[in-house]
Amino acid sequence: MKPPFRTILVDETIRHHFLTNRLLSHAGGVRVVYADSECLDEIIQEQTLSYGKRMLHLSSPRGELVKPCPGTRKPYLCCRYTVINQVRQCPMDCSYCILQDYLSSPVTTLLIPLDPVWEEVDRMQKQEPERFFRFGTGELGDSLALDPWTSLSSEFMQYFAGRRNCLIEFKTKSDRIENAIKNPASNAVMSWSLNPPGIILDEEKGSASLERRLQAAKRCQDAGLLLGFHFDPLCFFTGWESKYKKLVRTLFDYVRPDRIAWISLGSLRYPPSLKNVSLKRFPRTSLFYHEMIRGLDGKMRYPRPMRIRLYRSLERIIRHHAKDIFLYFCMEPPWVWKAVLGAAPDGNAHLDYLFAENLYRRFPEIEMDEPKRERYG
Amino acid sequence: MNIRTVRYEEILQDFFFRFSSPSDLTDLKASIAAGGFETPLQVIASGKRYRIIAGFRRYEAARSLSLSNIPVRVWEPDSPVELFYRVLLAQRAQRSFTLIEKARVLLILDRLGEARGKARKRFLSILDLPFQEEILESIRAAAGLEQPVQEYIERLNLSLKMAQPLLGLDSRDQITLIQLADLLRIRGVELAEMVESIRDILGRKCLSLSRLLGTEPFKQIIHHRDWTPSQKRRRIHLALEERRNPGLRQVNEEIRRHCDQLGIPLFGNITWDQTLERPGVELRMRIHSSEEVDRAAGWLSDESLRSIWKHLLDSMS
Numbered sequence: 271m272k273p274p275f276r277t278i279l280v281d282e283t284i285r286h287h288f289l290t291n292r293l294l295s296h297a298g299g300v301r302v303v304y305a306d307s308e309c310l311d312e313i314i315q316e317q318t319l320s321y322g323k324r325m326l327h328l329s330s331p332r333g334e335l336v337k338p339c340p341g342t343r344k345p346y347l348c349c350r351y352t353v354i355n356q357v358r359q360c361p362m363d364c365s366y367c368i369l370q371d372y373l374s375s376p377v378t379t380l381l382i383p384l385d386p387v388w389e390e391v392d393r394m395q396k397q398e399p400e401r402f403f404r405f406g407t408g409e410l411g412d413s414l415a416l417d418p419w420t421s422l423s424s425e426f427m428q429y430f431a432g433r434r435n436c437l438i439e440f441k442t443k444s445d446r447i448e449n450a451i452k453n454p455a456s457n458a459v460m461s462w463s464l465n466p467p468g469i470i471l472d473e474e475k476g477s478a479s480l481e482r483r484l485q486a487a488k489r490c491q492d493a494g495l496l497l498g499f500h501f502d503p504l505c506f507f508t509g510w511e512s513k514y515k516k517l518v519r520t521l522f523d524y525v526r527p528d529r530i531a532w533i534s535l536g537s538l539r540y541p542p543s544l545k546n547v548s549l550k551r552f553p554r555t556s557l558f559y560h561e562m563i564r565g566l567d568g569k570m571r572y573p574r575p576m577r578i579r580l581y582r583s584l585e586r587i588i589r590h591h592a593k594d595i596f597l598y599f600c601m602e603p604p605w606v607w608k609a610v611l612g613a614a615p616d617g618n619a620h621l622d623y624l625f626a627e628n629l630y631r632r633f634p635e636i637e638m639d640e641p642k643r644e645r646y647g
Numbered sequence: 648m649n650i651r652t653v654r655y656e657e658i659l660q661d662f663f664f665r666f667s668s669p670s671d672l673t674d675l676k677a678s679i680a681a682g683g684f685e686t687p688l689q690v691i692a693s694g695k696r697y698r699i700i701a702g703f704r705r706y707e708a709a710r711s712l713s714l715s716n717i718p719v720r721v722w723e724p725d726s727p728v729e730l731f732y733r734v735l736l737a738q739r740a741q742r743s744f745t746l747i748e749k750a751r752v753l754l755i756l757d758r759l760g761e762a763r764g765k766a767r768k769r770f771l772s773i774l775d776l777p778f779q780e781e782i783l784e785s786i787r788a789a790a791g792l793e794q795p796v797q798e799y800i801e802r803l804n805l806s807l808k809m810a811q812p813l814l815g816l817d818s819r820d821q822i823t824l825i826q827l828a829d830l831l832r833i834r835g836v837e838l839a840e841m842v843e844s845i846r847d848i849l850g851r852k853c854l855s856l857s858r859l860l861g862t863e864p865f866k867q868i869i870h871h872r873d874w875t876p877s878q879k880r881r882r883i884h885l886a887l888e889e890r891r892n893p894g895l896r897q898v899n900e901e902i903r904r905h906c907d908q909l910g911i912p913l914f915g916n917i918t919w920d921q922t923l924e925r926p927g928v929e930l931r932m933r934i935h936s937s938e939e940v941d942r943a944a945g946w947l948s949d950e951s952l953r954s955i956w957k958h959l960l961d962s963m964s
């Protein structure tokens with residue numbers, strides 16, 4: 271497979287690390303630049319996003335590697351996910367991607383080594399031994415976009431396999447699952463963001479087609495891995511209702527509901543500053559021209575009645591195929607939950623508990639203690 | 648480096664280093680006419696001629712005064728970048744640069760081959776620009792705008808943030824918009840908001856701005872004889888909002904209708920979050936006496952109003 275990057279920038283200090291060597295041995299024909307971090311930073315700052323996305327920067331760790339998902343402000347509910355920011359930026363190019371505006375570096379960066387991540391995960395779990403942690407690597411980038419070259423999923427699988435009271439989620443829009451299915455861990459969730467083929471084609475440049483994503487999901491399911499799906503961002507476009515209906519139907523042609531750990535619903539939302547950045551890079555996108563309001567957290571989103579319409583429609587179709595599926599909303603206030611599902615979590619900690627409870631009840635293969643409501647804030 | 652006098656024709660006309668827009672020369676001309684040149688132009692030799700690095704206004708003034716000789720300070724031709732840097736530094740000490748000037752400086756640096764590395768960093772710091780290529784690219788684009796748009800940005804001294812929505816329109820719409828902004832005296836944040844609305848409407852409907860403004864109610868508002876610019880501005884703003892958020896507007900109107908039907912007593916009023924992000928309404932009443940308490944209670948428990956309340960709250964979700 272041809273790597274999605276043309277140049278690899280290697281920080282001198284990790285030049286001889288085994289992850290660096292392994293990656294370089296898989297990336298034949300790519301130009302490699304070794305330099306100190308100051309010099310590499312200068313090269314990076316001179317890149318635009320479109321060029322930067324074609325570079326890979328192997329750097330020594332910087333910034334917080336493992337931390338609670340920043341989520342968003344009250345009254346919007348968040349699920350207390352924990353993010354592992356080992357990879358920052360993404361070689362794919364979605365028009366709505368918040369990273370275009372959020373990260374200052376335009377270059378996809380992989381932080382080496384992984385030991386600080388393991389130490390941090392360990393520390394967090396020790397601090398709250400009775401909580402079930404959901405970790406994920408797909409917050410500041412795509413979990414698997416670079417996996418054929420980095421093989422990070424194997425490292426994560428190995429570390430998390432058999433580890434109690436936690437799971438690791440790989441969130442992706444790719445079909446690069448070969449490493450992941452080699453050593454599947456029972457507490458790993460492979461998850462995909464889904465949108466109808468038209469949106470994938472127009473707005474998710476460089477990502478795998480719907481069919482390839484779903485084929486990959488099926489292969490993961492067959493390998494014994496748990497699955498997750500994120501209908502996020504849900505967008506309004508001509509014919510949205512029938513296209514989402516078809517999308518859900520197609521999903522369940524490929525996978526079994528009893529192997530799905532969760533499904534999330536989240537409608538298009540973005541900080542106001544993203545609009546100009548994205549429109550400059552994707553002048554043909556029409557996503558940002560829709561009726562939008564500035565939410566209570568300052569982010570732009572569809573007006574609440576429209577979001578509720580979107581969610582109700584999706585929820586109905588999903589439930590038709592998978593009655594008892596664990597469904598949650600990403601960054602919605604309790605009143606939206608109530609309007610669509612008839613009930614809402616009491617707060618973020620309660621939502622976190624509901625995740626743990628659902629996993630404990632439905633997936634005995636995950637090694638975890640029975641979650642106690644009172645232990646969740 | 649030396650000072651000498653050169654003939655007007657010896658100056659190259661490419662104005663490679665010029666980054667400021669032409670401005671009024673009356674005072675400068677008067678001062679040169681009265682006392683001659685106080686400061687020579689800064690030039691570098693280029694073959695047998697000279698290229699100006701600083702002093703474009705003085706040069707223009709000398710030309711319009713028909714002076715045949717101009718005093719220049721000639722610098723080594725191998726130091727144009729250094730010299731340009733010093734010129735910028737000196738100017739920066741007196742004033743800050745406009746967005747358009749910054750854009751032109753970036754283009755000059757690109758042409759000089761100073762687009763990369765540390766050398767450029769010090770230029771960026773004089774220009775108060777971050778070392779982020781994405782932002783620099785947006786700024787460079789400003790130098791390619793149509794002349795009237797550049798002039799408008801300079802006249803209002805718009806920052807990149809303020810100008811960016813304007814840059815998102817096509818060049819014909821940009822010109823139509825600044826004509827409208829001048830006509831109605833729309834400035835600053837108000838202008839930025841208006842451009843945002845316009846861009847959404849045009850993007851959604853694939854319209855041009857002149858076509859949009861040719862439809863009602865815009866046409867009528869713009870050409871109305873009795874309204875002041877500020878009245879027109881308010882009306883245009885409302886009309887744009889209605890076009891931009893038709894769904895929200897419809898729901899809000901429905902809520903308003905229900906509120907009217909409720910006939911709130913005691914000068915009470917109902918308010919709600921017009922973005923509809925927060926559900927529910929807020930009811931305010933000022934109550935002065937126990938009779939008024941009874942009236943308010945009676946109104947709140949009035950069975951005949953129940954269905955209106957229900958419709959009102961339902962319409963919010």
Ligand code: SF4
Pocket residue numbers: 359360361362363364366367368369410411412443477
């Ligand atoms: S796949 Fe995810 S991280 Fe990558 S560009 Fe798309 S939205 Fe951004």
